[in-house]
Ligand SMILES: Nc1ncnc2c1ncn2[C@@H]1O[C@H](COP(=O)(O)OP(=O)(O)OP(=O)(O)O)[C@@H](O)[C@H]1O
């Protein structure tokens with residue numbers, strides 16, 4: 001007890017040391033904790049399915065699959081017990097007249113709830129989708145539509161025309177599954193009606209859905225992979241023609257980490273999880289290293305205490321245990337703090353990694369035992385080195401006053417260098433990511449994007465002229481354009497073969513207002529204008545090998561006149577280069593998917609409100625969102641912004657860690673030289689001279705760290721930038737700035753300690769021993 | 770005989786040469802003696818005291834302490850021996866700053882595994898005897914040098930050692946404070962405690978019953 005009391009007083013007396021040790025350790029542990037929970041969650045995705053070892057998704061790198069494939073495979077292979085096809089779509093759901101809600105849903109085969117184990121709150125898994133007109137609502141949608149009323153048996157309408165009966169309520173899909181949250185589940189047979197497309201389930205060419213197979217117990221479906229691939233190459237046109245070449249049966253547990261993103265699925269990169277695991281270990285290593293170093297640095301003070309205790313009868317074992325105990329206590333304080341911190345930053349973390357950690361749910365007895373076990377272990381380990389060092393002081397040393405000199409050279413200079421390498425590299429990386437993100441959002445895309453808003457076009461083909469006319473009446477609206485495909489979505493793909501070379505074109509269909517609205521320059525060809533005429537972009541001509549535009553071009557059966565060439569503009573994320581594009585003209589009776597409005601620069605809020613009111617009236621109260629084009633384009637780069645932020649946080653953390661590291665180091669180092677400083681001062685050295693003397697060594701280490709960090713981060717960022725068609729330059733000044741920042745912080749930290757030593761009255765230092 | 774040194778030599782290697790710190794020391798100390806060690810600075814007084822206290826080893830010779838042959842003992846055993854029988858008093862007090870006067874006194878008893886009630890009585894007894902009851906809750910830094918040394922002596926005494934080794938116990942004190950400590954030693958000696966002290970002051974040396982002079986590591 002007494003030694004504990006003494007320890008607490010020691011902590012209180014050395015507030016700075018305590019604060020830095022405990023808070024520094026706690027911050028690192030917070031990251032470790034959050035990341036561990038995150039990694040654990042990611043690895044447990046889809047663990048809850050009863051049939052998890054028997055479910056596979058059929059995957060190809062090049063395509064999704066069509067409805068008949070599932071039926072054919074089930075009929076051919078005895079290994080297959082059942083299949084589930086899924087298709088994700090959005091629609092409007094109407095529980096009562098004049099109440100319309102947006103919803104996203106998943107259309108599935110009726111065995112969905114039996115194959116997978118998504119829990120139903122109401123309804124029987126084998127019956128809820130038995131007939132075509134049944135719908136299962138998620139708990140949250142049921143609450144939105146019906147409040148506390150029992151939804152089962154209620155009628156709802158989808159897309160204002162199809163009637164359904166609610167047959168069950170399911171728990172919202174949990175976080176740890178590869179399927180995205182859905183508001184409802186319906187029988188996939190309905191898609192035929194929703195799309196008004198007879199072949200939705202029967203056309204072999206409609207390759208837009210995911211297919212899951214349930215394997216019979218003790219069967220081995222994957223063993224049949226090559227056989228299936230062979231038959232596809234024989235009978236399935238996509239494979240016959242060489243569009244698709246690969247085929248896998250991916251086990252359910254691996255779908256989440258698969259490169260293939262199917263309809264309605266989430267995914268994560270295994271690399272990210274591995275990288276984060278490495279980071280966890282790294283942080284833990286650095287944090288423990290710091291803790292050990294700080295404690296050893298402090299031990300120069302405590303050596304005396306230990307030696308006296310030994311002199312007065314304390315055994316080595318007792319003192320050793322005392323230090324271990326202290327370390328565990330300090331560790332527990334840090335752990336408690338880190339739990340608190342973790343709870344505080346959980347929301348930030350969730351939004352950064354697009355996840356929900358549910359830390360509270362992790363508070364199970366088992367986890368707590370594991371957690372405390374691990375941290376008592378860490379406390380023990382991190383106390384071990386200082387304990388061994390300090391308890392090896394001999395009592396004679398206290399009598400002679402020599403122990404202070406004995407703790408020499410223990411501090412790893414390598415460790416400090418390593419910490420600064422990490423810090424400088426991270427800093428450089430995060431700046432390059434920020435620079436690239438800025439570059440992407442600021443890049444001239446080849447079209448104007450300011451003051452243009454867009455909304456989905458929902459009014460139907462017949463009303464196109466009327467909608468345009470109504471919206472043009474609003475004073476703030478300058479132009480209206482209705483299109484099918486736009487620079488925002490890249491349009492639809494047209495693949496064909498020209499002169500034995502496969503060509504992949506994007507196509508958009510626009511009205512005449514489109515060009516002036518987006519300020520896209522057209523160079524007319526010699527061909528006379530006609531309604532059937534098409535425009536190519538420059539890249540399309542190059543791709544086909546034309547010097548200048550031919551009079552017409554035959555993509556499929558029909559020869560189409562080329563009436564103009566447009567300048568290349570970006571119509572996809574800047575990860576990709578500009579590809580070949582064909583722009584077709586759209587007449588007033590053709591299908592349109594999006595509506596663009598050019599609005600005046602002033603009073604935009606009022607204009608938008610008017611647009612909303614008018615448009616809502618025109619589409620009978622259907623819900624919709626209206627967005628600015630430039631906002632939507634910025635949205636493309638949220639991932640980069642997020643990566644930048646994540647790295648930013650790690651940079652901050654590594655700064656904290658290396659700050660603590662060098663603080664411990666300088667404390668220790670300067671204590672060693674306290675007497676020397678005193679003597680130098682007595683002999684006339686100035687404070688500046690002493691500061692320079694003490695800082696010299698640290699500059700050396702940071703410089704070494706710099707030379708290691710530059711090539712590493714240069715290489716890593718080069719690799720990262722290769723993922724973009726448009727790249728910013730990796731400027732040398734970024735590295736210089738990163739190095740200087742690290743150096744400045746290191747110097748400030750060192751001077752903090754050395755200044756105290758330098759201004760101290762030398763008499764005190766000299767009397768000390 | 771409490772302890773006996775026979776032909777003790779101690780040296781260190783310096784630049785390939787032996788530098789002798791103690792040369793052929795012969796010394797018999799009977800229980801109840803009060804010995805003062807004197808000699809010029811660097812003559813080996815502290816070294817001798819540390820050898821007697823078993824904090825430091827020697828290279829040649831024999832050392833018997835209460836019928837044990839110290840020169841044949843392992844370090845661990847030696848440590849047990851001094852912990853049990855010897856109390857140390859230093860020039861620089863060496864109290865633990867984080868503990869109160871009371872706790873500093875209690876500490877050696879904790880290591881001897883003495884029961885709580887008994888411990889309390891022993892500490893109270895010491896506080897009483899040294900007239901520092903009023904200071905028991907203060908920390909060492911809140912005491913004067915003389916008071917600190919008083920606590921140091923009390924701490925050395927509390928586990929009832931047979932021998933007290935004091936290296937310039939009054940070195941940091943003014944003459945009045947030094948005199949008080951000497952009076953205290955005298956009184957302890959009268960009660961049967963053996964004392965060996967190192968001192969530079971003739972006056973303090975007079976308190977002892979015998980004076981040993983050292984010169985260049987040799988007894989004169
Ligand atoms: N580890 C060592 N290595 C080399 N020489 C040492 C060592 N320890 C002590 N000495 C030397 O031994 C001699 C005796 O030292 P000691 O401390 O015993 O002197 P002292 O008589 O106590 O002196 P003072 O009165 O100044 O305290 C000194 O000359 C000292 O330099």
Ligand SMILES: [Mg+2]
Nearest residue numbers: 814815816936
């Ligand atoms: Mg001495």
